[in-house]
Amino acid sequence: MSKPKVETLVDKKGIDRAVARLSHEILEKNNGAESLVLIGILTRGAHLARRIAQRIKEIEAAEIPVGLMDINLYRDDVHSKLDQPVIQRTEILFDVRDKNVILVDDVLYTGRTIRAALDQIIDFGRPRSIQLAVLIDRGHRELPIRPDFVGKNIPTAKDDRVLVRLSETDDEELVKIVRQGMSLAGPAAPERKKKGGKKA
Amino acid sequence: MSLRSRHLIGLEGVAREEIKLILDTAETFREIIERPIKKVPTLRGLTVLNLFYEPSTRTRISFELAEKRLSADSISFATATSSVKKGESLRDTVQNIEAMKIDMVVVRHSSAGVPYYLTQCLDSNIINGGDGTHEHPTQALLDMFTIRRKYGKLDGLRVILVGDVKHSRVTRSNIWGLKTMGASVAVCGPSTLLPYEVEKFGVDVYTSIEEALDGADVVNIMRIQLERQQAGMFPSQREYTNLWGLTRERLRLLNKNYTVMHPGPMNRGVEITNEVADGDASVILEQVTNGVAVRMAVLYLLSGKKEEETQ
Numbered sequence: 001m002s003k004p005k006v007e008t009l010v011d012k013k014g015i016d017r018a019v020a021r022l023s024h025e026i027l028e029k030n031n032g033a034e035s036l037v038l039i040g041i042l043t044r045g046a047h048l049a050r051r052i053a054q055r056i057k058e059i060e061a062a063e064i065p066v067g068l069m070d071i072n073l074y075r076d077d078v079h080s081k082l083d084q085p086v087i088q089r090t091e092i093l094f095d096v097r098d099k100n101v102i103l104v105d106d107v108l109y110t111g112r113t114i115r116a117a118l119d120q121i122i123d124f125g126r127p128r129s130i131q132l133a134v135l136i137d138r139g140h141r142e143l144p145i146r147p148d149f150v151g152k153n154i155p156t157a158k159d160d161r162v163l164v165r166l167s168e169t170d171d172e173e174l175v176k177i178v179r180q181g182m183s184l185a186g187p188a189a190p191e192r193k194k195k196g197g198k199k200a
Numbered sequence: 201m202s203l204r205s206r207h208l209i210g211l212e213g214v215a216r217e218e219i220k221l222i223l224d225t226a227e228t229f230r231e232i233i234e235r236p237i238k239k240v241p242t243l244r245g246l247t248v249l250n251l252f253y254e255p256s257t258r259t260r261i262s263f264e265l266a267e268k269r270l271s272a273d274s275i276s277f278a279t280a281t282s283s284v285k286k287g288e289s290l291r292d293t294v295q296n297i298e299a300m301k302i303d304m305v306v307v308r309h310s311s312a313g314v315p316y317y318l319t320q321c322l323d324s325n326i327i328n329g330g331d332g333t334h335e336h337p338t339q340a341l342l343d344m345f346t347i348r349r350k351y352g353k354l355d356g357l358r359v360i361l362v363g364d365v366k367h368s369r370v371t372r373s374n375i376w377g378l379k380t381m382g383a384s385v386a387v388c389g390p391s392t393l394l395p396y397e398v399e400k401f402g403v404d405v406y407t408s409i410e411e412a413l414d415g416a417d418v419v420n421i422m423r424i425q426l427e428r429q430q431a432g433m434f435p436s437q438r439e440y441t442n443l444w445g446l447t448r449e450r451l452r453l454l455n456k457n458y459t460v461m462h463p464g465p466m467n468r469g470v471e472i473t474n475e476v477a478d479g480d481a482s483v484i485l486e487q488v489t490n491g492v493a494v495r496m497a498v499l500y501l502l503s504g505k506k507e508e509e510t511q
Contacts, residue, residue: 083202084500084503087228124236
């Protein structure tokens with residue numbers, strides 16, 4: 001097994017542009033900011049949700065409510081883990097009923113996190129719609145879930161790890177990929193039998 | 201970060217980081233019990249047995265609600281309507297119930313040590329819901345949670361535990377927990393209701409309630425356990441009220457922004473007067489609400505911890 005290879009995929013400018021484009025697309029698809037709410041999945045989806053809200057404010061001069069969500073209590077693998085994950089606070093201080101909810105996360109991978117988030121949102125009320133915005137779509141879905149808004153599509157092998165680093169919590173601002181094994185593992189790399197990356 | 205043990209028998213020996221983890225996790229659950237749908241699917245598929253060999257209102261309902269809010273299946277067992285009445289032993293009772301596949305047991309018993317004993321004969325996670333005069337860890341955790349919510353800290357606060365210290369498992373758990381979290385603790389009561397060598401817990405000891413209350417932030421009142429007293433530990437209830445009851449006049453000795461607590465059930469007019477129990481500084485009902493969140497946190501953090509995974 002050769003050394004893991006780290007590669008930067010998106011830099012600070014690239015993240016800025018992606019957030020700007022996502023904001024425009026969200027507004028365009030929803031015909032403006034009315035009845036729009038953002039819910040970010042902790043930790044980095046929440047940062048992105050706040051950034052998108054800020055962008056939308058600059059574009060439309062509209063204040064959009066932002067909620068934060070920890071999905072750990074809705075995971076489908078709680079009992080199979082050695083230690084329970086430390087849960088953070090879910091803060092949805094508005095009514096989701098009849099709202100168009102934009103769910104925001106950093107990386108879309110198997111889709112299991114999004115399944116958990118959908119279940120949790122619906123426990124808060126019945127939104128008019130739920131749409132999904134992600135910064136990175138890395139493929140390998142295990143559930144029938146697809147994003148409505150994508151910052152960047154990145155082909156990956158199953159055992160690669162995609163890391164989004166944002167200045168709010170990290171000391172850098174970029175998206176990088178840690179490629180395991182053969183460094184040739186490109187878009188068409190064969191799936192290897194091993195546990196997937198951190199992102200579920 | 202996680203809990204070291206797969207059981208919660210007492211707060212003695214539980215580390216500061218572990219208590220902090222439980223209290224922090226409880227904050228999250230406190231928000232869930234205010235939601236329109238007060239339920240998360242986290243413990244779906246797990247079965248919890250509530251084994252109560254002693255009467256209980258708050259603790260049993262609180263645990264049952266905590267289990268339901270986490271989507272666990274819960275069964276409650278009361279000795280009065282069970283084969284315990286036909287003479288079935290504790291060990292046989294629990295092993296038969298575990299044979300029907302349960303995952304966690306909450307136990308209350310009049311004998312100290314029963315929860316520990318169950319860890320030796322069952323595979324389930326065991327949570328102590330109060331054993332004899334030993335410990336009642338979830339009550340102390342919810343007391344600390346309630347104090348921390350009000351003051352934002354436990355460090356440096358002065359907490360007085362007044363009343364029947366001798367028979368009170370709540371007192372013992374509170375002493376262990378509060379001291380670990382950096383609070384300064386004192387106990388107060390008639391000398392007949394103070395255990396021998398109680399100062400070895402590292403607490404200040406008073407027989408005068410006036411001296412004890414002077415300069416304290418929190419006063420937590422321990423019920424006079426009339427059912428546990430064979431001999432008269434004090435001449436009369438009226439004398440107890442005169443000398444150790446928490447009255448409005450005595451509250452003036454406390455620090456500003458003081459708090460009055462009672463784990464329930466209250467003997468109104470004995471250890472606490474009505475006006476104090478229902479006063480502005482009383483957080484007695486808040487304690488009960490917080491109890492559900494704290495018990496959810498304990499169930500969540502212990503669930504799924506198996507024998508081979510912990511030492």
